[in-house]
Amino acid sequence: MPTSSAPERVVVTGIGIITSIGHNITTYWDNLLAGTSGITRITTFDPTDYPSQVGAEVKDFDAKQYMDPKEVKRNDRYSHFAMAASREALKDAILDTTKLADASRFGVIIGSGIGGIETMEKQAMTLFEKGPRKVSPFMIPSLIANIASGIVAIEFKAQGPNFGVVSACATSCHAIGEAFRFLQRGEADVMLAGGSEAAVTSLGYAGFCAMRAMSTNFNDEPARASRPFDLNRDGFIMGEGAGVLVLETLSHAKARGARIYCELAGYAATCDAYHITSPDPEGKPLSKCITQALADAKIKPEEVDYINAHGTSTPYNDKFETLAFKRAFGEHAKTIAISSTKSMTGHLLGAAGAIEAAVAIKAVQTGEIPPTINYETPDPECDLNYTPNVKIKRKVRVAISDNLGFGGQNAALVFRALD
Amino acid sequence: MSDLSIEERVKRIIVNQLNVNEEQVVPTAHFLNDLGADSLDTVELVMAFEEEFKAELQGKEIPETDAEKLMTVGDINAYITSKM
Numbered sequence A: 001m002p003t004s005s006a007p008e009r010v011v012v013t014g015i016g017i018i019t020s021i022g023h024n025i026t027t028y029w030d031n032l033l034a035g036t037s038g039i040t041r042i043t044t045f046d047p048t049d050y051p052s053q054v055g056a057e058v059k060d061f062d063a064k065q066y067m068d069p070k071e072v073k074r075n076d077r078y079s080h081f082a083m084a085a086s087r088e089a090l091k092d093a094i095l096d097t098t099k100l101a102d103a104s105r106f107g108v109i110i111g112s113g114i115g116g117i118e119t120m121e122k123q124a125m126t127l128f129e130k131g132p133r134k135v136s137p138f139m140i141p142s143l144i145a146n147i148a149s150g151i152v153a154i155e156f157k158a159q160g161p162n163f164g165v166v167s168a169c170a171t172s173c174h175a176i177g178e179a180f181r182f183l184q185r186g187e188a189d190v191m192l193a194g195g196s197e198a199a200v201t202s203l204g205y206a207g208f209c210a211m212r213a214m215s216t217n218f219n220d221e222p223a224r225a226s227r228p229f230d231l232n233r234d235g236f237i238m239g240e241g242a243g244v245l246v247l248e249t250l251s252h253a254k255a256r257g258a259r260i261y262c263e264l265a266g267y268a269a270t271c272d273a274y275h276i277t278s279p280d281p282e283g284k285p286l287s288k289c290i291t292q293a294l295a296d297a298k299i300k301p302e303e304v305d306y307i308n309a310h311g312t313s314t315p316y317n318d319k320f321e322t323l324a325f326k327r328a329f330g331e332h333a334k335t336i337a338i339s340s341t342k343s344m345t346g347h348l349l350g351a352a353g354a355i356e357a358a359v360a361i362k363a364v365q366t367g368e369i370p371p372t373i374n375y376e377t378p379d380p381e382c383d384l385n386y387t388p389n390v391k392i393k394r395k396v397r398v399a400i401s402d403n404l405g406f407g408g409q410n411a412a413l414v415f416r417a418l419d
Numbered sequence B: 001m002s003d004l005s006i007e008e009r010v011k012r013i014i015v016n017q018l019n020v021n022e023e024q025v026v027p028t029a030h031f032l033n034d035l036g037a038d039s040l041d042t043v044e045l046v047m048a049f050e051e052e053f054k055a056e057l058q059g060k061e062i063p064e065t066d067a068e069k070l071m072t073v074g075d076i077n078a079y080i081t082s083k084m
Helices: A025-034 A069-074 A078-094 A118-132 A141-142 A149-156 A166-182 A201-208 A250-255 A284-297 A315-335 A350-365 B006-018 B037-051 B073-083
Strands: A010-018 A107-109 A190-197 A241-249 A262-271 A307-310 A337-339 A398-405 A407-415
Touching: A010 A025, A010 A069, A010 A078, A010 A166, A010 A250, A010 A350, A025 A069, A025 A350, A069 A201, A078 A107, A078 A190, A107 A149, A107 A166, A107 A284, A118 A141, A118 A201, A118 A284, A118 A398, A149 A307, A166 A190, A166 A307, A166 A350, A166 A407, A190 A337, A201 A315, A241 A250, A241 A350, A262 A315, A262 A350, A284 A315, A284 A398, A284 A407, A315 A398, A350 A398, A350 A407, B006 B037, B006 B073
Parallel strands: A107 A190, A307 A337, A307 A398
Antiparallel strands: A010 A241, A010 A262, A190 A241, A262 A407, A398 A407
């Protein structure tokens, strides 16, 4: 409860993950440390005619394990992932939401970069083939990018702050940051926050391929395709899935005797205001975002031990992100352990921020840092320590996770070991 | 064409659309009150009936004014039969 003007401290008490390399935090983390790639040739549609033919699909996923079969039918795959990750996060937090004293102090902010694109694709076909009267009444509710927050709230009776965040690939970084603010201001005790994406569809691929944003040189070697910071990187690899965190005020977590991973100490958001899809070539707004997030946490740049980079494996992103790190940290940039776990998970767009925040959190908790796999040939323009190919052990007191979205939207989160 | 009766085909669609047990689909069962449907489900149900009974309905859609009155399983059975 807010008793003074000082912001509430906020902690992470649960992590839910649905990815190509794990349907819970334990499997996900083990696979990341082992350097396991989840990237294969696309199976959900025939990729033969597409320039990019590989992706990180969620396999062996049965939505009915996580939600009522009727609800499965009424919702898009992106909402299935969101519900599954939310359930996993609450399980991990050992939090029985029916026991919460006040449902209006329990909120949900789960975003999506795109929303239900598979639904839109199918219903557009129906419209053109059969006419407007055959379009499903569930099309709009299942494709809107805020419905995941809505259905999760219905399932767990969360009547507190609730909306969807949409900022492309920075979506769930912003979602976690905004949830953090509600908790800091004392307007909620518990928040589910994260993002979900299911854009590994024919339309999703056609669109990103048309932008020349995706890797095309490694169709025969899927596991080698995502290679952030490597000289021969040639585009991102799309992944799907969801990440959801349970965030609580420190006082609420302590009162219920919760296991605490670490503190969420800072957040900031900036915009390049430069180009719709290309990052700012000087990396200034991103470096400002990181600097502001650290100031928000009252942490000095020299205290940062690990960064889970956005590291998309596109030529531009990795170069300009590197530049931004150098701007923000100066000489200290060289001593920070950096890794891009997109080398294994692919790029989950709106879910990237949450599954990567989870990596920063686990690094603080365990002192282990997952590698950037496929790092073979150094790029002179990417000259920092990217934790190549093999995990390392290192005491991590402070970790950052940053993300950049189309639209020039940047966000950064700062996690810190709880004293 | 299906060998099943109208009633059986209606039942099959309802079971599939609303995820209910066959035993629940009795003629007096009300879509909203007994079978857990909401207003969006009923729209989709009507679309499913139009598709299944294309021949019986001579390819015509069920008009909005008729659809509003079809609230029970028995209503649907009677409506389809009346159009044959």
